[in-house]
Amino acid sequence: MPVTPTRLSRRTLARAAAATLALAAAGGAWAQSWPNRPITLVVPFAAGGTTDVLARALGERLTAALGQPVIVESKPGAGATIGADYVSKAKPDGYTLLIGAVHHTIATSVYSKLPYDFQRDLAPVTMIAMVPNVLVVNAATPVKNLAELVSYIKAHPEHANFGSNGNGTAQHLIGMQFQQQTGTTLTHVAYKGSGPLASDLLGGQILMSFDTITPVLPHIKAGKLRPLAVTTATRSAALPDVPTLDQAGLKGFNIGTWFGVLAPAATPRDIVVRLNSEMVKIIRSPEFGQRMADIGAIPIGNSSEDMAGEIRSETDKFAKLVKDAHVTVN
Incomplete structure (x- = not known):
């Protein structure tokens, strides 16, 4: 008997439905044995x-x-x-x-x-x-707040750089927005992570960073790094005495990770x-x-x-x- 378009359509749909059910059953069985x-x-x-x-x-x-x-x-x-x-x-x-x-x-x-x-x-x-990001400098740097940092950057362009976890990361973008709002120029130094970044920051190879709080918190507590401001709209419970960048003068600044x-x-x-x-x-x-x-x-x-x-x-x-x-x- 010739197959009519209607019958062909129904058969195709039926096969597709059966295949879908089979795949779903297989997926369910796979998920039940996961993880092994x-x-x-x-x-x-x-x-x-x-x-x-x-x-x-x-x-x-x-x-x-x-x-x-x-x-x-x-x-x-x-x-x-x-x-x-x-x-x-x-x-x-x-x-x-x-x-x-x-x-x-x-x-x-x-x-x-x-x-x-x-x-x-x-x-x-x-x-x-x-995790909030925090603007930190080496504790040996003669700046105690955001205003002093901006003045220092403008007076010492040869030391004006900041580190990040890589091109296109939140730290990189925060650094770019920081420059726009402060009218400063900084050289961006990209690292592959917070470990090597913190090492160079502690060693004085870079002036500042906008890393997340987690990797720099032990160094802050040890007095080796100085926090100047957090980048989120509200203060961090981990650093309650540190102002936000908005509170420090960069209005509307609010980036976290x-x-x-x-x-x-x-x-x-x-x-x-x-x-x-x-x-x-x-x-x-x-x-x-x-x-x-x-x-x-x-x-x-x-x-x-x-x-x-x-x-x-x-x-x-x-x-x-x-x-x-x-x-x-x-």
Whole structure:
């Protein structure tokens, strides 16, 4: 009997529906057996920075929750984009995850060409925490506040530089906005992470940085670095006596750094849901909250959908800031 277009359409739809159900069943079975081997958290910066500290704090507790080792692996370079590219191209099986950050929403506009699309190629799981950035100088530097720093920069252009965790990172953009609002000119020195950055700051090779509080807090407490202002709209509980840049005179200044977990885009939804559930329980626990307070971080632990919304919003916001600051990286 000839096959009519209507019958062909129904058969095609039936086959498609059967295939979809089969894939869903396979995905469900896959998710039920997951995890059965170690999971890797990729940190896109050198060891010793906030991203690394958060990854290890989360990974330790996630190991206990999932019953499999969670390994932290650093893949630094190119403003955190090397690590992001690596995870975006990894097998989407829930075993390779990225510790992403606000830097990745900035890089989308800063880099003229990236080998991945942050919103298309990576699936948000949850945000771990937000950490304020802080303007710090070596304690040997003869400046005690923002006004004195601006005067010092203008009087000593040969020493006028600042370090960041790489081109296109939040620290880089904060430095550019700082120059615009203060009418100063600074040389940007890009590092692969907070570890090497802090080393040169302590050694006097660079004048200042806008790093997150976590890696510089021990040096501040030891009296080796002097905090002048935090970059967020409100003061940090970790540095309650330090004013915000807005309070110090740079009106409207409000940039902080969030960190979160992302998986390759095609990771089965069941695995993403399981990861979110386990991570949110950890992040919202009193023990993890205390650990975050100790390093100057504010825990978040939101849904993957909320994280996706934040990424879209941040990408749009920083696109304008990047354009206004004329920041580009080839």
